[in-house]
Amino acid sequence: MSEYIIKNGHVFDPVQGIKGDKKDIAVKDGKIVESVGSGAKVIDASGKTVMAGALEIHAHVAGPKVNAGRWYRPEDKHFDSHKKPGITRIEGGKSIPTVFKTGYEYARMGFTFAMEAAMPPLYARHVHEEIHDTPIIDEAALPVFGNNWFILEYLKNQEIENTAAYIAWVLRQTKGYGVKVVNPGGTEAWAWGLNCLTIHDPVPYFEITPAEIVTGLMAANEYLGLPHSMHIHQNDLGNPGNYKTTIDTLKLAEGVKPKNNFGREQVMHSTHIQFHSYKGTNWGDFESGAKEVMEYVNRQKNLTIDTGNVTLDETTTMTADGPFEHHLHGLNHLKWINVDVELETAAGVVPFIYDPDNAVFASQWAVGLEIPLYAKDPMRCFITTDHPNAGPFTRYPRVYAWLMSQKYRNERLNTFKKADKVIGATNLSGLDREITLYELAQMTRAGPARALGLMKDYGGLKPGMNADIAIYNINPDKFPSDGLAIEKAFANVACLFKDGKICVQEGKIADMGHKKTFWVDAKVKENKQVAHDIKEKFLRYYSINENNYSVPESYAPHQHIISVDATQ
Amino acid sequence: MNTVTLTVKNAPELFLECENVNTDAFAGKKADQIAKLGAFQGKEITTLGDYFTITGEAGATAADTKIVINGDCTKMKYIGAKMTAGEVVVNSACDMYTGSWMKGGKLVVNGDVHSFCGLAMAGGEFTINGNAGNYLGAAYRGDWRGMSGGVLRVKGNAGSDVATFMTGGEMIIEGNVDIHLGTHMEGGKIILKGNANRRVGGQLVKGEIYVFGSINVMMPGYKPVRDVELEVDGTKAKFTEYLGDLGERHPKRKGETVYGHLYMKQ
């Protein structure tokens, strides 16, 4: 493999504490190294910003739910389907891009890893087929557990060891990465036409509460010592007054200690917290609860969050929170898909237009920006759009620009049709913080890498780490004052290295890289009870045979397996 | 107003995507510049000059530009699509998306148009002096936003699923239509001079449909309420007024439920 030396760039690397100093980065055999020979190719990065490749911690980019969005929304790609010159394929779709466009667009923005945030175990093969076809970026997927019958039954009796053994089995069957929870208990209640809106609402039939599910899954996650923590989409998403339930859920992490060999420090990752930070009793008296939620998050060190920024676009909502999608459909009357995934989970899909003229949507936009602006520790607060729920991931450059320029976000805030109402209901107008390039590197690189248990190889530029490097056309000494210029720079890297190979040059895809699929193989003691229960459930309830459940290696031929041993 | 004349010299082998054949794309350009505008044929990017002999030059703006197209355009899509002003006259039949997403100006097709024409039209005048296919003035596949403004007139017949999801504007069909006229309509006006097959105004929320001929099978969600004397597109006549679709949700205004209206000429 070739050797490179990236010269004279302004380096931002939280792993080494480098805050914009000029430093050369040497690359050899796919890794960052101390030095290279004189024959190394020189990349001139003078007047540019150099960061590690970014990591996406929560997006819906592969699998049956995403694909349902694609096929039932041809209108999403009609105006946005182009073949660009060069080696790329046709790129289609705006809020639900094709797998090819997904890979290209992440790479163009400087990303090298993405986590598919919700994999229904039964349809894991479909998730892996799409991941395999997504070029350049490494990916992994989180199977959903929060409404799974095995889990509900084990945790009702507080059987942590059985829960852990079952999770380990599912991770191996589905080539999954960790423990995702969506509306714990509420999605199962939805199968009964009900929901769980607080953490104490019992799940029908199973007679277990969301609080017990969350507590039990955190314990099982740490029992296994997985690289990532339990990753939760909380109950009562998107409703005024939900910030109390949000803090109640976060409190469940108090006293729980991380146990892993990956340097991960949190035991709960609470996703798209913007949707969970609302005060008030209805949309009329709705107010931002971001301050209250972030005050708690700032205090409680074993938590990480991501934002879920509303980008004010037409998009497609999709989640395993079935009852919530039904609720959205009732609000906007647009087409609705609902799927029940047997014993495991459910899903819904509804198109959504975050019209800036609407005071509620504009306020959600403001709440989303308040979250990172209130975050005291950028290593625990990550930027997402819960793609495509709050907006397409391709809007990250705009979200960064709003966060990095008070002028830019105030221009937006003050020109809303209902600006007075939005300013009155939120705190954003009083926040003058501007996220720095170093903080951005924490929020999009080092932070998510640590939270995902990938800090050994990802999120930094230290010798020995993966040569995943993004170079942006941003001179920190002359940081653009114009928001659009910031957007433009983050939308198209000057250069992206993936595993030491140049994959993007001046926004153009130059190489498809060698993408890898990450999954976690957790070894547990032999568990006859769980083995018996699995056999029993497949015989009695599943529509398929147990032997047809697992994801064969041919579905993830470029796999990277992270092993953990919980037999001790 | 300046006129640009396009004459077909080479018929495309596949279908040609004429997304650049409109007054907005031509505005401010001379013939040689227009000839360089891109046009997809399948996955290949070709230019308009590969297919047309181009004479004349465009005005400074779309409003000052008239385009006349001669020759066989039956394998050309998107002519006049998204135009905002000016005039386009096509002396041929056209393929899909002709006049779709049009916002203003005048488009005249002296021939038939295929399906999916005038989709989500928002303004201007679109006249088809032949027949139209299916989904005329409807929403794009999957979309819920159909024709919202302007006037679309067909001198001949139209197919099925005409004016689906219409929310505004006026459509006049001087001939007949097949099934599904004005499905999911939520505003606007349809005048049908001929006959309709079945399912007129299914799931209609708001808006008006006038039928001069007959409807083969009436939807069950329509209730006759009264007789009215009306002048519709220059014709004075007595109509029976129906409310509907009673099976669909309806908004309320000042405490009163707003229904859609279907008028059948007596």
Ligand SMILES: [Zn+2]
């Ligand atoms: Zn999500």
